[in-house]
Amino acid sequence: MKKLNEIGKLRSVKIVFELIFIxxxxxxxxxQQIPQYSQYMKNPYLVNPGAAGQQNYxxxxxxxxLQWLGFSNAPATMYIFASSVxxxxxxxxxxxxxxxxxxxxxxxxxxxxxxxxxxxxSMIVDxxxxxxxIKATATYAFHLPVTDKxxxxxxxxxxxxxxxxxxxxxxxxxxxxxxGSDVSYDTYASQGDxxxxxxxxxxxxxxxxxxxxxxxDQLTKDFIRFGNGSNIDPRMHFNxxxxxxxxxxxxxxxxxxxxxxxxxxxxxxxxxSLMFEWNERVWYGASYRYQDAVVAFVGMNITSRLKxxxxxxxxxxxxxKHSFGGHELNIGLML
Numbered sequence: 001m002k003k004l005n006e007i008g009k010l011r012s013v014k015i016v017f018e019l020i021f022i023x024x025x026x027x028x029x030x031x032q033q034i035p036q037y038s039q040y041m042k043n044p045y046l047v048n049p050g051a052a053g054q055q056n057y058x059x060x061x062x063x064x065x066l067q068w069l070g071f072s073n074a075p076a077t078m079y080i081f082a083s084s085v086x087x088x089x090x091x092x093x094x095x096x097x098x099x100x101x102x103x104x105x106x107x108x109x110x111x112x113x114x115x116x117x118x119x120x121x122s123m124i125v126d127x128x129x130x131x132x133x134i135k136a137t138a139t140y141a142f143h144l145p146v147t148d149k150x151x152x153x154x155x156x157x158x159x160x161x162x163x164x165x166x167x168x169x170x171x172x173x174x175x176x177x178x179x180g181s182d183v184s185y186d187t188y189a190s191q192g193d194x195x196x197x198x199x200x201x202x203x204x205x206x207x208x209x210x211x212x213x214x215x216x217d218q219l220t221k222d223f224i225r226f227g228n229g230s231n232i233d234p235r236m237h238f239n240x241x242x243x244x245x246x247x248x249x250x251x252x253x254x255x256x257x258x259x260x261x262x263x264x265x266x267x268x269x270x271x272x273s274l275m276f277e278w279n280e281r282v283w284y285g286a287s288y289r290y291q292d293a294v295v296a297f298v299g300m301n302i303t304s305r306l307k308x309x310x311x312x313x314x315x316x317x318x319x320x321k322h323s324f325g326g327h328e329l330n331i332g333l334m335l
Contacts, residue, residue: 033133033263034217034237035065035077035126038287038295038311038328041257041275045081045120045139047241048213049155050204052083052141053118055334059083063330067313070323075128083120083139116143116151122159127166135161135198150207157200157217163232164193194232197224209245214238238262243273251279283309292317293326307332 037046043061044051060082068074120139126132137159143151200217217237243257254276261269269292275285287295293316299309313326 033235035079035124035133036261037065038313039063039297039299039309039330040241040259041243041255041273041285042283042299042309043081043330043332044204044211044213044241045083045122046079047239047259048202048204048215049120049139049157049200050141050153050202050213050215051206051211052120052139052155053085053116053143054151054153054204054206055083056085058333058335060333060335061330062332063309063328065326065328067326068315068323069325069327073127073129074323075126077124077126079122079124081120081122083118083141086117086119114145117141118143120155130166132164132166133161135159137198137200141204146205150205150210153202153204153206155202155204157198157202159198159200161196161198162193163196165191191228193227194222195226196220196222196234210243212242214240235263248276253277255285289313305334307334 037043040047044054045059046061060080062080063078065077065079066074067076118139118141120141122135122137122139124133124135124137126134137157139155139157141153141155143153146152197220198218199220200215201219202213202215204213205211206213215238218234219236221234221236222232239259239261241257241259243255245253245255248254254274257273257275259271259273261271269290271287271289273285273287273295275283275297277283282298282300284298285296287297289295293313295311295313297309297311299307301307309328309330309332311328313328315323315325
């Protein structure tokens with residue numbers, strides 16, 4: 001009998017934490033509605049459309065992200081981003097002259113005081129609990145030289161997004177206990193998908209050593225919408241990113257950076273990072289996301305055309321005893 005009581009207590013504890021997790025996931029629907037990335041420093045286009053075409057070659061990044069492992073139906077994200085400078089001046093990638101952000105090291109190859117036009121595109125599939133978010137985006141960026149070694153870029157995203165509620169993935173108090181019904185589930189389940197036109201913009205100032213950018217996303221909210229998902233309330237998202245690369249030696253650099261994100265009415269989210277890069281081939285470092293996670297990341301150029309990056313998020317929130325953390329892996333092509 002004692003053993004049965006202990007099993008019953010363990011099940012009760014599990015139900016409590018699953019319900020807390022469900023509550024957090026439900027709050028995400030009306031808070032952080034755009035996926036976050038732990039490796040934005042090597043892939044700035046992920047967080048700012050103005051960074052599309054910063055490199056003078058075709059840059060493709062594909063990746064996946066798993067969060068809060070240990071919980072069922074935890075957030076999972078898959079993405080692919082691609083961008084390229086327009087015109088005949090695009091250069092082939094040369095790994096022997098690669099610098100920190102994928103740009104060609106020779107200043108004349110990229111910082112030639114000439115205006116640049118770039119196009120990009122992305123596809124994101126994000127699932128969190130019983131909710132799914134799919135977005136396809138086209139990007140245009142205009143790079144204006146500020147000096148002979150610095151550019152100011154303006155980028156704009158035009159995208160189409162779909163938000164849906166997946167009934168088969170929903171976990172409710174009534175399904176766990178077998179008692180009563182769940183009003184929230186009934187409300188979401190009775191509605192269809194919400195399709196929207198999304199517009200985002202970004203300013204991005206960059207050179208070999210410096211980058212500063214500001215971005216606004218979902219600026220039209222649900223002004224242009226199709227469908228009847230009325231309980232999904234898209235919010236405007238804003239972020240500020242900045243970093244500077246210091247040379248520690250002939251073969252080692254250090255880049256501290258910060259990423260601040262704001263979504264009304266949520267509090268400001270701040271993430272600080274330190275990235276070391278050795279011999280312009282291997283990079284590694286750590287980030288701290290305030291009241292959320294500590295992140296360790298590493299990456300390298302595998303060949304002259306292929307690179308990869310991996311990061312592990314260790315939660316510092318109240319879920320760290322019940323979650324195995326989170327993983328993010330991406331593969332890059334430089335053509």
